Amino acid sequence: MNTDQTATESRASGWLWWLPRLSFALFVGGVAALLWLSSRMDGEEQRATLISDMLWLEQSLRFAMTHNEELLEQMGSRQIHDQASLEAHARILIENQTGLRAVSWLDGTDRHRLNFPAAATVAAEPEIVKLALSLAKPVYGRPYPAANGDWSFQVYVPVSDQAQSAGVVVGQYEIHRMLQESVPWWLAERYRIVVADAEGTSLASRSKVETPTTTGGYQLAFEPPGHGLSLQATPYRTPAPLAGRLLSAALVFLAMVVLWSLWALRRHVQGRMAAEMALRNEHAFRKAMEDSVQAGLRARDLEGRITYVNPAFCAMVGWSAKELIGRMPPMPYWVDEEMEATRALHDRILAGEGPSRGFEVPFRRRHGEIFPALIHEAPLIDASGRQTGWMSSVIDITDQKRSEELSRQQQERLQSTARLITMGEMASSLAHELNQPLAAIASYNAGCLQLLNDGNTDAAELKEALAKSTARAQRAGRVIRRIYEFVRRAEPKSEPCSISDLIDRTIALVEPDARRHRIRIERHVQSSLPEIQGDGLLLEQAILNLIRNAIEAMRDLPGERRLLTLRAEAEHDQIHLTIADRGTGIPEAITYRLFEPFFSTKSEGLGMGLNICRSVIEGHKGRLWVEPNPLGGSIFHVLLPIKAR
Secondary structure, eight states: OOHHHHHHHHHHHHHHHHHHHHHHHHHHHHHHHHHHHHHHHHHHHHHHHHHHHHHHHHHHHHHHHHHHHHHHHHHHHHSTTOHHHHHHHHHHHHHTOSSEEEEEEEOTTSOEEEEESTTOOOOOOHHHHHHHHHHTSOEEOOOEEOTTSOEEEEEEEEEEETTEEEEEEEEEEEHHHHHHHHSOHHHHHHEEEEEEOTTOOEEEEEOSSSSOOBOOOEEEEOTTTOTTOEEEEEEBOOOOOHHHHHHHHHHHHHHHHHHHHHHHHHHHHHHHHHHHHHHHHHHHHHHHHHHHOOSEEEEEETTSOEEEEOHHHHHHHSOOHHHHTTOOSSOTTBOGGGHHHHHHHHHHHHTTOSOSSOEEEEEEOTTSOEEEEEEEEEEEEOTTSOEEEEEEEEEEOHHHHHHHHHHHHHHHHHHHHHHHHHHHHHHHHHHHHHHHHHHHHHHHHHHHHHHHHTTOOOHHHHHHHHHHHHHHHHHHHHHHHHHHHHHHOOSOOOEEEOHHHHHHHHHHHHHHHHHHTTOEEEEEEOTTOOOEEEOHHHHHHHHHHHHHHHHHHTTTSOGGGOEEEEEEEEETTEEEEEEEOOSSOOOHHHHTTTTSTTOOSSTTOOSOHHHHHHHHHHHTTOEEEEEEOTTSSEEEEEEEEOOOO
């Protein structure tokens, strides 16, 4: 099936599914809109009922409290001189179930003339008493927690006796009791009634359940008593009517039927297109894999016949997939000179005896170029778990080999340069070391000749002179032998080395030069230092180079500053060697470049000495760095690992 035909079928299928999808969407939208409108109308009706009920409750509470104000005023004005009548009137007020809990009468001197019940003493607020007397009308106090834990508030009603003030009658309301006595049962069945303060904290409530599940609510000011109190009502969540639930269930059922019909129709159509879609997906997957993989892929059956190659493999060897698929060994990209070895390796792989890891094989491109190829083989397993062949990943490692060769050549050049520089330094050391012994030998020989010419043949003097000359010659020979051993050595050795001995030998080499420049050398080496594993000659030359640099840094300084200090001590599993001079120091701007190749602060230097020193130290798994000397000059630090025991 071509692309144009596929596109035409896709457009036809899209138009075929457009109408039922649109119809189903409209049906579902209509059902959802109907349910939403029904729910909204029910909510608005419940809201209106809630507001009406709350207004009725607020008016009912206000009427009851106003009526109590009148009764309290009448109780004080009519029965002010009759204690028994006052108590009877107070009992009637409390038993009316309007929320009053206690009644007290305070005369003009703020004395309690009446407390009913007798045990309930009302703590009056003087400021509110004065306010009620000055206004000559009832005044409500702020809510407060009573002794029993419930919230209460008081009403202060001024009374008079024959046009004269007789104090105030105080009525104590208990908010919880007021709700329980004043809110009818049918209202409590619908709503959760709460009296809250200005911060929204619930002071008392009436609810048919402990923690009701509520939605929405309505709030209005509770005045009197005021002071920020409010009445809050929250309706209980009620189940939907049975008719509504049946209607919703029917609509959902119809929607499911329509949806199932569409699904069945779609499944029928998709069944016919499934095979074609699978082929398209497989083709797209393989195409994407072939285009994205950079390594060459080659598949062979159990007989060695090529069954698959990707474009990367074809580009690598120069033959097309059409030319390679179906070929049997020998392959056209095999190298003629390696034909037998390649064929033997091929047979071993087919027999399951090939290398478990990657292996290198030379391949030939179509134009004749030979390149190294890194191959990884893995068995091909089908769905039933049976091996059907071998899959190979082939990587051209020409660039890797070239990089390795360049690295090797650069390393060889670097080693050659290092050895030449080291030889120059050793030659300089040799010149310094041999100059003094040869001069001494010449002096001793001249003295012997002078004694012989003068006729003085004292055997003791001649013997002493000849012994000293022999010792100087032997020292010169040892120096020459060390130089010879260094030159003759091709590869560094790894053997136990004593840092203390290395330091002593190095000091012996530079001591004549140090004496000539009047430089003092202080040696502070920890006793019984453990040995390290390495090449003693290379380490000795590295230390020698660092010491000679320190000497050169102090040649032109005053005598008191010409001090070279060597310290060596063990630190955990390492030996710490420091070489400190009192020279001019190293500028901070060039410190980071000090160990770079061909960088030098000397006009005659090649800039390889410190770089080679660091290479030698790091080759022994150590570290080399420099720090400023607080006393002036520089301190070179060397860390070397201790030999494992």
